[in-house]
Amino acid sequence: xxxxxxxxxxxxxxxxxxxxxxxxxxxxxxxxxxxxxxxxxxxxxxxxxxxxxxxxxxxxxxxxxxxxxxxxxxxxxxxxxxxxxxxxxxxxxxxxxxxxxxxxxxxxxxxxxxxxxxxxxxxxxxxxxxxxxxxxxxxxxxxxxxxxxxxxxxxxxxxxxxxxxxxxxxxxxxxxxxxxxxxxxxxxxxxxxxxxxxxxxxxxxxxxxxxxxxxxxxxxxxxxxxxxxxxxxxxxxxxxxxxxxxxxxxxxxxxxxxxxxxxxxxxxxxxx
Amino acid sequence: xxxxxxxxxxxxxxxxxxxxxxxxxxxxxxxxxxxxxxxxxxxxxxxxxxxxxxxxxxxxxxxxxxxxxxxxxxxxxxxxxxxxxxxxxxxxxxxxxxxxxxxxxxxxxxxxxxxxxxxxxxxxxxxxxxxxxxxxxxxxxxxxxxxxxxxxxxxxxxxxxxxxxxxxxxxxxxxxxxxxxxxxxxxxxxxxxxxxxxxxxxxxxxxxxxxxxxxxxxxxxxxxxxxxxxxxxxxxxxxxxxxxxxxxxxxxxxxxxxxxxxxxxxxxxxxx
DNA sequence: CGTTTGCTTGACAGCATTCAACGTTGGTGG
DNA sequence: CCACCAACGTTGAATGCTGTCAAGCAAACG
Numbered sequence: 196x197x198x199x200x201x202x203x204x205x206x207x208x209x210x211x212x213x214x215x216x217x218x219x220x221x222x223x224x225x226x227x228x229x230x231x232x233x234x235x236x237x238x239x240x241x242x243x244x245x246x247x248x249x250x251x252x253x254x255x256x257x258x259x260x261x262x263x264x265x266x267x268x269x270x271x272x273x274x275x276x277x278x279x280x281x282x283x284x285x286x287x288x289x290x291x292x293x294x295x296x297x298x299x300x301x302x303x304x305x306x307x308x309x310x311x312x313x314x315x316x317x318x319x320x321x322x323x324x325x326x327x328x329x330x331x332x333x334x335x336x337x338x339x340x341x342x343x344x345x346x347x348x349x350x351x352x353x354x355x356x357x358x359x360x361x362x363x364x365x366x367x368x369x370x371x372x373x374x375x376x377x378x379x380x381x382x383x384x385x386x387x388x389x390x391x392x393x394x395x396x397x398x399x400x401x402x403x404x405x406x407x408x409x410x411x412x413x414x415x416x417x418x419x420x421x422x423x424x425x426x427x428x429x430x431x432x433x434x435x436x437x438x439x440x441x442x443x444x445x446x447x448x449x450x451x452x453x454x455x456x457x458x459x460x461x462x463x464x465x466x467x
Numbered sequence: 468x469x470x471x472x473x474x475x476x477x478x479x480x481x482x483x484x485x486x487x488x489x490x491x492x493x494x495x496x497x498x499x500x501x502x503x504x505x506x507x508x509x510x511x512x513x514x515x516x517x518x519x520x521x522x523x524x525x526x527x528x529x530x531x532x533x534x535x536x537x538x539x540x541x542x543x544x545x546x547x548x549x550x551x552x553x554x555x556x557x558x559x560x561x562x563x564x565x566x567x568x569x570x571x572x573x574x575x576x577x578x579x580x581x582x583x584x585x586x587x588x589x590x591x592x593x594x595x596x597x598x599x600x601x602x603x604x605x606x607x608x609x610x611x612x613x614x615x616x617x618x619x620x621x622x623x624x625x626x627x628x629x630x631x632x633x634x635x636x637x638x639x640x641x642x643x644x645x646x647x648x649x650x651x652x653x654x655x656x657x658x659x660x661x662x663x664x665x666x667x668x669x670x671x672x673x674x675x676x677x678x679x680x681x682x683x684x685x686x687x688x689x690x691x692x693x694x695x696x697x698x699x700x701x702x703x704x705x706x707x708x709x710x711x712x713x714x715x716x717x718x719x720x721x722x723x724x725x726x727x728x729x730x731x732x733x734x735x736x737x738x739x
Numbered sequence: 740c741g742t743t744t745g746c747t748t749g750a751c752a753g754c755a756t757t758c759a760a761c762g763t764t765g766g767t768g769g
Numbered sequence: 770c771c772a773c774c775a776a777c778g779t780t781g782a783a784t785g786c787t788g789t790c791a792a793g794c795a796a797a798c799g
Contacts, residue, residue, distance in 0.1 A: 299646050307654055323636055349632065364596050421654075699746085
């Protein structure tokens, strides 16, 4: 195990010191005009997510070069899709503000949430394999992404060694994350799944300057259940039980982690 | 859905016309001297897995250049590890002959099989993210791999556009595959999981020139169960039930798919 | 040929699903 | 301002799938 957060080693994401707070609701509050927002080009070097995003660890000179890699920004309203299964793959997207879910589905309608993405995380990696997207990416709140045209990225990776390595790392990390989810889905009971989910979510939020104990969930019980391989009723019941046990405080979508160590302990339970 | 094999679209691997048969047991039968085998350098251009491996789709001239990318071959005996959690990451490995499993584990001993790898498939992608491997890769039979030093790969990717794209595709495909497994683990019942597993396995074997209906399983019921999120008893019982229903013929590790369409139908079942 | 490992099958229990009813919240329009 | 509605969340009761424990069998190995 290489990660200090032992219990969630397989499940952990980005492991960085907290960066300057991001105004999560900046774009929500003002209900901005999409057209205008899209016209603004943002420099990576002045983006407060640069320590969590693609250009992590790049030198200042490299950072300058990367500016023209990132295309326009794009606004996605809550409930809308950034891309859908079957859409031609052209670009990757870095989340600037907001919150997404990705999901795959069978032709008969069942679907599985494969991840939740927040600021600094990359969307669209699935599309490279077949030149078409193989999952849907849906905004769970009004969101804003940086569009990274893939052909342009390929060019730049050839010139910038550090960025090439960084990009490979991001793809590799996604694979490792997926393995962690497989472990969760394959061998944990409901309580442990929910605990792992909350620990992971709060950790990632903490890395972005948020509280680390209090969350306002952006997704429904059904979406959590789909991600964790549980029914929405089971998720609700599990929240209630963890609250009774004094590990959480739950009020609808507001969740406060009271006993982080206690949740951690649940992950190591023997069954199922 | 882009794949013709609709039911297993999320779960399918490589989708190529069958290539020339590979002598699966060539190395098993003769019990070769490992030292000698390792000394042999194999040219990708003369490898019968080239249409399923990293250099897929490369021009002949590119193929020539890739030769010196691949380092020595390495023999891994049945039960031994190609790499383990925590090992420093130096290389990727392409399976030449044999069969592997990869697994992640929690500190308290539980583990989860994350995949089974056969000829032409890449191992070690997990290691890029943290410069250490995050899973174990165990040979399920005496196996032989081509070692691809990662620093060397990085160099060559910068020179060969096609190979760069190909490598990204392979990583992306792994992500898509993992999403398929998550769908399976999150929303399918035991019968459907086993059906999906067998359909996937036989399809991949078929793409390598094997029967497509008959398999000799290289893994135990416990390993199948770990992969599918089931207990070994459930796997065994499910095999028996599918046999009663006339979909399979099972005799220990020999499995014959009798009714492929019937198995396919199981995947689309409504619950659980 | 005995031992070990892996596979099968049965009985039973338990956790999660299913079905159902009710409560809460937020938005809309009268 | 309030009523109403729709979406979401909570809780209860009952069913059932899968896990657990146990025994017996088959195959592989030395």
